[in-house]
Amino acid sequence: MLMPKPNADVLAKRDALVEGLRRIISDPEGVIDDKDDLRAFECDGLSAYRQLPMIAVLPSTVREISDILKYCQAEGVNVVPRGAGTSLSGGALPLADGVLLGLGKFNKILEIDYDNRCIVAQPGVTNLAITDAVKADGFYYAPDPSSQIACSIGGNVAENSGGVHCLKYGLTTHNLLGIEMVTMDGEIVRLGGKHLDAEGYDLLGVMTGSEGLLGVITEVTVRILRSPEHISAQLIGFPSSEQAGDCVGKIIGAGIIPAGMEMMDRYAIHAAEEFCHAGYPLDVEALLIIELDGPEVEIAHYQTQIDAIAKDCGATVSRISETEEERMTFWAGRKAAFPAVGRISPDYMCMDGTIPRNQLPKVLKRMNELSKQYGLRVANVFHAGDGNLHPLILFDANNPGELEKCEAFGADILKLCVEVGGVLTGEHGVGIEKRDLMGEMFSEEDLKQQQRLKCAFDPDGRLNPGKVFPVLHRCAELGKMHVHNGELPFPDIPRF
Amino acid sequence: MQISKITEEQQIADMLDWALAGKHGLTIQGAGSKAGIGRPVTTEQGLDLSGLTGVEMYEPAELVMKAKAGTRVSEIQSLLRQSEQRLAFDPPDYGPLLGGAAEAGTLGGVFSCNLSGAARIKAGSARDHLLGVQGFTGRAQAFQTGSRVMKNVTGYDLCKLVAGSYGTLAIATSLTFKVLPRPEKTRTVLLYDVPLEKAQPLMNRGLSSVHDIAAAAWLPADIAATCDIEYIRGPGKSVLALKIEGPGPSAEFRCTAIREMFEGEGAQEELHGHNSESFWRFVSNASAFEGSERPLWKLSLPPANAVTVIAAIRDKAVEADYFLDWGGGLVWVQMPDGLADGGEGLVRGALDGAGHATLIRGSEALRGKIAPFQPQPTAIQKINARIKDGFDPENILNPGRMYAGEEMKASV
Numbered sequence: 001m002l003m004p005k006p007n008a009d010v011l012a013k014r015d016a017l018v019e020g021l022r023r024i025i026s027d028p029e030g031v032i033d034d035k036d037d038l039r040a041f042e043c044d045g046l047s048a049y050r051q052l053p054m055i056a057v058l059p060s061t062v063r064e065i066s067d068i069l070k071y072c073q074a075e076g077v078n079v080v081p082r083g084a085g086t087s088l089s090g091g092a093l094p095l096a097d098g099v100l101l102g103l104g105k106f107n108k109i110l111e112i113d114y115d116n117r118c119i120v121a122q123p124g125v126t127n128l129a130i131t132d133a134v135k136a137d138g139f140y141y142a143p144d145p146s147s148q149i150a151c152s153i154g155g156n157v158a159e160n161s162g163g164v165h166c167l168k169y170g171l172t173t174h175n176l177l178g179i180e181m182v183t184m185d186g187e188i189v190r191l192g193g194k195h196l197d198a199e200g201y202d203l204l205g206v207m208t209g210s211e212g213l214l215g216v217i218t219e220v221t222v223r224i225l226r227s228p229e230h231i232s233a234q235l236i237g238f239p240s241s242e243q244a245g246d247c248v249g250k251i252i253g254a255g256i257i258p259a260g261m262e263m264m265d266r267y268a269i270h271a272a273e274e275f276c277h278a279g280y281p282l283d284v285e286a287l288l289i290i291e292l293d294g295p296e297v298e299i300a301h302y303q304t305q306i307d308a309i310a311k312d313c314g315a316t317v318s319r320i321s322e323t324e325e326e327r328m329t330f331w332a333g334r335k336a337a338f339p340a341v342g343r344i345s346p347d348y349m350c351m352d353g354t355i356p357r358n359q360l361p362k363v364l365k366r367m368n369e370l371s372k373q374y375g376l377r378v379a380n381v382f383h384a385g386d387g388n389l390h391p392l393i394l395f396d397a398n399n400p401g402e403l404e405k406c407e408a409f410g411a412d413i414l415k416l417c418v419e420v421g422g423v424l425t426g427e428h429g430v431g432i433e434k435r436d437l438m439g440e441m442f443s444e445e446d447l448k449q450q451q452r453l454k455c456a457f458d459p460d461g462r463l464n465p466g467k468v469f470p471v472l473h474r475c476a477e478l479g480k481m482h483v484h485n486g487e488l489p490f491p492d493i494p495r496f
Numbered sequence: 497m498q499i500s501k502i503t504e505e506q507q508i509a510d511m512l513d514w515a516l517a518g519k520h521g522l523t524i525q526g527a528g529s530k531a532g533i534g535r536p537v538t539t540e541q542g543l544d545l546s547g548l549t550g551v552e553m554y555e556p557a558e559l560v561m562k563a564k565a566g567t568r569v570s571e572i573q574s575l576l577r578q579s580e581q582r583l584a585f586d587p588p589d590y591g592p593l594l595g596g597a598a599e600a601g602t603l604g605g606v607f608s609c610n611l612s613g614a615a616r617i618k619a620g621s622a623r624d625h626l627l628g629v630q631g632f633t634g635r636a637q638a639f640q641t642g643s644r645v646m647k648n649v650t651g652y653d654l655c656k657l658v659a660g661s662y663g664t665l666a667i668a669t670s671l672t673f674k675v676l677p678r679p680e681k682t683r684t685v686l687l688y689d690v691p692l693e694k695a696q697p698l699m700n701r702g703l704s705s706v707h708d709i710a711a712a713a714w715l716p717a718d719i720a721a722t723c724d725i726e727y728i729r730g731p732g733k734s735v736l737a738l739k740i741e742g743p744g745p746s747a748e749f750r751c752t753a754i755r756e757m758f759e760g761e762g763a764q765e766e767l768h769g770h771n772s773e774s775f776w777r778f779v780s781n782a783s784a785f786e787g788s789e790r791p792l793w794k795l796s797l798p799p800a801n802a803v804t805v806i807a808a809i810r811d812k813a814v815e816a817d818y819f820l821d822w823g824g825g826l827v828w829v830q831m832p833d834g835l836a837d838g839g840e841g842l843v844r845g846a847l848d849g850a851g852h853a854t855l856i857r858g859s860e861a862l863r864g865k866i867a868p869f870q871p872q873p874t875a876i877q878k879i880n881a882r883i884k885d886g887f888d889p890e891n892i893l894n895p896g897r898m899y900a901g902e903e904m905k906a907s908v
Contacts, residue, residue: 115700115800139704160649171647173656174624187875194798196825197610197621198660199852199870200898201880205623205656209649229706253557255580255677294708295753298746354645356558386646387558426647434650441643441650449639450652452886456879468651481516481635481889 003051003432004466006097010077014054017075021057021099024067032056041100044085044092045147046433048349048403053080053094060105062180062188062218069216070186072099073462079184080464081212083123083155086147088350089431091159091211091467101216103154109133110219116194118177120221123154127161130222139224142169145427146335154217160209162427164260164291164334167385169225171427173208180219181207184458194221206453211429212464214457228293231259233327234303236310237284237317241265244286245360247313248384251290254309256302260291261385265364268337268379268392275340278333281317288384289330337381338392345377345394347403351410353417354426357387366416367391374409376402388426389417415440430468438470447471452478497523499542502566505638505669511543512636512667512892521895524663526566526602530609532594534662534868534897536860545604548669553644556581560627560644562672565604572603576675584676585622586613586711588780593792594857604668610660613780614711614739617703617822619676623659628672631658633665634888644672657883663894665887679741684767684775685754689733690714696802696824698761702738703823705757707750711739712823713779719819722784725775727765736762739776779821782828782856791831791838791858797851799824808846813839840866869898 010017014033021031032038033055043050054077059065072079078098085092094100106122112133113119119130119141127148130141144163145151151161157179162171169175178192191204198204207214238244244263251258264272264280264287273280280287290306292299303320310318321327333340341348355363364380371378377394391413395406414424414434418441424434438447447469454461455475465472502508515522521539525531527546548566555561556579563572569587576582587606591598607629612621628642641654658668690698695714702709713736720728720735728735740750755764767775778784785792797805802824809816815832816839831839843853852870855863872880880899884891 113800114704115697116798117700117704138706160653162647166647170620170624173653174620183875183879189873189875189879191876193850195796195851196616196822197612197623197796199796199854200872200876201665201883202610202623202656202660203876203879205659206652206654208656209653226704226706228708249557252559252677255680257677294742295706295746295749297749298742301743301745354643354647356555356560356645358555358558383647388645388647421643422645423643423648424650426645427649429649430651438651443640445637446639446641447651449633449637449641449886450654453652453654453657453883456882456886459882479885479889 003095004472006095010097011054017077018055020071020075021055021068024071025057025059025064027058027060030058030060032058041082041085041094041102044082044087044090046088046090046093046431048397049090049093049432051094051096053100054097056100056102058102058105062182065101065216065218066182066186066188068099068101069182069184073184073186073460078462078465081216083152083158084126084150086151086155087159087429087431088352089425089429089433091429091431091464093432095466103152106154106218113194118194118221118223120219121153123217123220124152127151127153127156134224138227140227141222141224142175143172146338153220153222157208157217157220158210158212159427159429162383162388164262164383167261168257168259173205175222176204176208176220177223178221179204179207179217181215181217183215184460184462188218192221209429211431211468213454213468214463230296230299231291231293231327232299232303233321233330234290234306235280235317235319235330236288236290236315237281238286238288238313238315239284241286241364242361243314244288245357245384247288247310247315249357250309250313251306252385254305256305258290258385259293260289262289262334263287263382263384264334264337265380267377268341268381271340271344271379272333272337275343276332276336278329280333284317289334334381341379341392341394346396346398349393349395349406349410351391351393351413352388352425352428353414353422354386354388355417355420355422357384359420359422363389363416363420367413370409370412374405376406376409383426387422411437432467435468436470438468448473448478455479497540497542499544501544501547503547508543508632508667508669509636509638512632512634515541515892516636516890519890520892522892524667524894526605527568527600529591529596529601530594530605533609533856534863535900536864537894537897539895543667545667546602551575552670559646559675560672561675562628562644562670563603564670565602565668567603568599569601569603569606570599577678580678581675582678583625584615584619585625586615586619586776586780587611587622588613590781590856592786593782603671607659607671607673608661608663608668614713614776614821617712617825618710623656625674626655626659626671627674629655629658629668630670631666631668634890634893639666642672646674662897664898665884665893667893680743681741681747682769682772683740683747683751684772685738685740685751685758686727686765686767687736687758687762688731688765689762690736691734692716692806693803695736695820696799698736698758699738699823700799702754702757707740707754709738710741711776713737714820715784716819719784719817723775723778725767725771725778727767727771728775737775739772784819785817785828785830788830789857789859790833791835791862792856793829793831793839793843793853794856795827795829795843795847795851795853797825797827797847801850802827805846809842812842837866838862844870
């Protein structure tokens with residue numbers, strides 16, 4: 001993975017930069033320049049790629065963040081923001097000539113506002129801590145990425161994180177009301193608040209999922225929902241993935257939007273069952289976990305319909321959770337699928353494409369062919385309701401060339417997703433991992449248009465360069481216009 | 497103004513080339529049903545996209561549809577109805593409110609203006625349902641963003657900018673959007689004679705309950721009196737309304753539970769099926785204010801501020817009419833005639849920095865004089881101006897519709 005070439009001039013003034021940053025940050029330990037200490041920041045959740053940052057800073061006030069950005073802007077130094085460092089796409093991978101801006105100290109919930117049904121938090125608060133803060137009063141925060149115990153809410157905004165419940169409850173972008181952010185030139189701005197919809201251009205909308213390239217998020221306001229009165233999960237096993245996929249389509253076609261609808265293939269079922277004994281059937285090719293929430297009468301009503309549809313689609317096993325404990329057990333296997341697969345292979349890489357659901361049989365078939373071609377095993381977990389596929393490619397990084405083989409296999413899977421009408425990433429982000437595949441999905445001009453947005457926020461390209469876009473264009477170059485010498489066209493089309 | 501009726505995408509590309517070469521502004525519109533929102537656009541040439549029609553893809557089981565920008569929203573809705581589906585954000589129809597025909601609005605219009613009805617509070621906004629856009633930027637470049645799948649974080653989400661930019665950044669020619677099942681049953685619980693001071697807290701209690709309320713509005717007695725549903729108009733009282741949706745047994749269960757919960761808070765009634773649907777159309781379309789030309793403001797604000805904001809407005813303009821939607825998070829205010837600024841100072845002053853106010857209806861003179869859209873702080877306006885510059889550097893698309901051109905250019 002090629003990163004932008006480190007700037008020798010910047011590296012040469014490292015000591016002066018450390019001094020400059022120490023003058024900004026009040027905490028004497030808030031500027032880290034020791035190689036061993038910097039090791040803690042060398043990678044994020046995509047641990048195959050590692051890079052020590054030039055310097056790491058851990059500010060504790062928004063003013064300090066603003067001053068750091070202003071200083072780095074003036075000194076021509078790149079900045080990589082980092083929340084909890086759980087990105088699976090390398091979004092927080094440091095740069096050799098960059099300052100890594102850690103937001104770990106921003107870990108407080110600032111306000112719980114039941115009158116407006118929202119919560120205001122600093123960006124370093126974990127996703128789960130948001131829910132924990134309001135759980136006792138019967139509320140929760142809906143997006144629940146698998147890493148929710150560790151990932152930060154600021155990172156969730158930067159990546160537009162999803163989770164297993166987003167078919168019904170939406171992604172981060174649908175649950176976010178406002179942010180405070182600092183632009184690269186040190187301006188502190190507020191977008192949104194406790195009200196709905198953007199005033200003017202929807203900057204909050206484009207900040208969500210912008211992967212740390214547009215601004216540094218310093219405060220987040222999200223809406224909270226009342227926890228449903230009942231939740232029930234159902235396991236349904238099928239002799240083939242096609243039948244399971246068919247069942248998912250028919251459930252939605254019947255007008256049912258479950259709270260969650262997950263699918264696992266044989267490989268993932270076995271790995272998960274071995275790891276945590278969730279009671280999954282082992283004689284099926286595909287397993288659906290369907291969660292329903294709401295009043296008991298509604299759950300019962302839908303379950304009757306789902307049972308009939310599943311039977312019609314050839315289900316061989318169906319079990320409904322009878323207790324909350326059993327429901328949690330059903331989920332335990334799914335939630336542990338990644339570590340479970342990790343246990344049976346020295347390394348694995350988790351992919352993240354989204355496809356139109358009806359393309360699932362084709363994609364699975366082709367993926368099996370690719371698996372044979374590359375000689376690498378693949379296990380599949382799938383947010384079936386919204387078509388978000390997570391193939392886990394198993395490999396051993398100690399075998400020379402196997403990481404590269406795995407990367408090529410992964411790239412082929414993502415290209416396949418795009419080929420069938422899907423996208424490169426559903427929730428993990430582009431980062432560095434899928435950066436070089438962007439051309440598969442976007443034309444050169446579309447990528448340029450996206451970078452013009454980057455120019456609007458960060459004209460010097462200092463924030464998180466080398467991520468998302470395969471080719472870095474200068475903003476001046478992107479601004480140029482080619483004007484054709486136009487006559488008023490179509491004299492024959494009707495004019496009023 | 498000369499208006500060219502567009503029937504295919506290539507005509508747009510050619511018009512844009514012409515406009516760029518001579519630096520001509522272009523008025524971009526669909527049916528023109530919302531042309532009265534925003535600052536007046538004065539260009540010699542206009543593009544009418546209402547002839548660019550047709551559903552390009554509809555897969556009910558995938559919950560997705562793609563259609564050309566000029567397709568009427570009403571046509572999309574009847575097509576969806578055949579598969580028991582709908583646009584869950586309740587696209588409002590402001591046609592009659594702005595003195596035009598009903599059901600004329602186009603898909604491009606409703607997404608470009610990011611307009612959502614009463615269901616927005618639970619189902620999300622128009623922009624939340626927009627998955628992909630194809631069209632042209634003001635650089636005369638074909639562009640596309642987003643996709644057809646529900647979950648996509650590949651690159652910047654430029655759909656968010658197309659939604660709500662009133663055709664000032666790009667011309668959308670095709671839109672791909674999420675559709676959802678129509679609920680089997682819709683019911684509305686009504687509470688009569690709840691005073692304003694208690695309305696928002698009561699709606700909040702409902703919305704904070706487990707009963708999954710899909711919409712919540714409160715109408716003062718004089719607004720309720722303009723509704724042609726007998727249950728709303730008849731009693732001559734204020735009406736607080738809570739919408740419930742779902743399969744039969746669940747709608748019934750929830751209705752009963754909500755009525756029990758609000759026992760003692762006022763006389764109760766229920767609207768079913770057709771009545772319930774027409775009531776929420778009345779709320780979403782702000783039909784109470786049809787047939788007038790008085791300045792009409794739409795305020796999006798923290799719901800708990802609704803009562804104080806209304807009090808502050810009525811303190812200075814006691815004739816102002818109003819009602820609450822979105823559980824108090826949306827306040828419609830119709831100002832009396834005769835205020836030089838159409839009530840701008842009053843309305844924005846009352847918000848006191850929390851939320852925003854948009855002038856939905858006002859005379860052309862008024863719209864040219866005041867800021868129909870909430871003015872932005874300098875730091876944000878600087879970013880807005882650069883965004884505009886990135887999409888439409890010569891300012892040829894709906895010039896000045898949202899913000900004055902000079903004001904945008906000056907801050908680049």
